[in-house]
Amino acid sequence: MTVAATDYALQAVVVPFLAELRRRAPRIRVAVRPADNGRVQAQFENGDLDDYAGEAPPDLHDRCLFDERYICALRADHPDAATAPLTIDRFCALDHALVSYGGQQFWGATDDALAKLGRERRVVLSVTSFLALAEVLRMTDLIAVVPRRLVADGDGLAMFEPPVNLPGLSKLAVWHERTHRDPGHRWVRSILFETYGALEANDSSLA
Incomplete structure (x- = not known):
């Protein structure tokens, strides 16, 4: 099969x-x-x-x-991990990564939700793989909004609810x-x- x-x-x-x-x-x-x-x-x-x-x-x-629902993830020893969950101001101030299967997209559902509030974030990395994204988060200061099951084991990552309502x-x-x-x-x-x-x-x- x-x-x-x-x-x-x-x-x-x-x-x-x-x-x-x-x-x-x-x-x-x-x-x-x-x-x-x-x-x-x-x-x-x-x-x-x-x-x-x-x-x-x-x-x-x-x-x-x-x-499935979405959560925020960043590396466990990230400077902001100890103060999570983040305010929307701090969330938007951080550098973000996202997954775009087509590549070269720097806008997603999180950006749509932020735009409705008149806010925006700074997306600096777009990758084509959720599995690669998890590794990137463990090795950098980037933050990402990801499906909960992707990081359910919590290995090397801190997780918390996003400061904006997102559809699952x-x-x-x-x-x-x-x-x-x-x-x-x-x-x-x-x-x-x-x-x-x-x-x-x-x-x-x-x-």
Whole structure:
């Protein structure tokens, strides 16, 4: 089977799923490929893709795996870590990094939210990978707004709520009508759903 995911979805969705799948069906071969949102529909229709973790294009089946929220992250020994959460003034004064999968974008949802308040931040770094961003934060004085699950282990990072309201996101499992009723694919998807049901229950118990 072939699965497509962004690097964030790879860490937050695919890795826990593959760990459980290996325990139950170690002989299944899985190919994981980078997500190409503009080609997902065609990849499904051509049979090049079986499952996708991301946003659901029209005419595809989907199911919500979890709802995600955004938090601020900076390195644990950052000069501002001890005074977090930050005021909006201090937040805007710091140098920020963000992820732009297309590259060369220095504006995101956080900037939209700040603009509604008549504020702006200074984004000095744009990278194409959430995983690379986490490493950048550990090694610099930059701050970033990231999905909570990306930095849930807290390794070397301090985390706190952003000083501006930000909409969260829903991470979906997406599949095509071609495999919707296939018994094998239905069984594999059931493992995916069970995995995230257990993870969500654990998150709730720790909240």
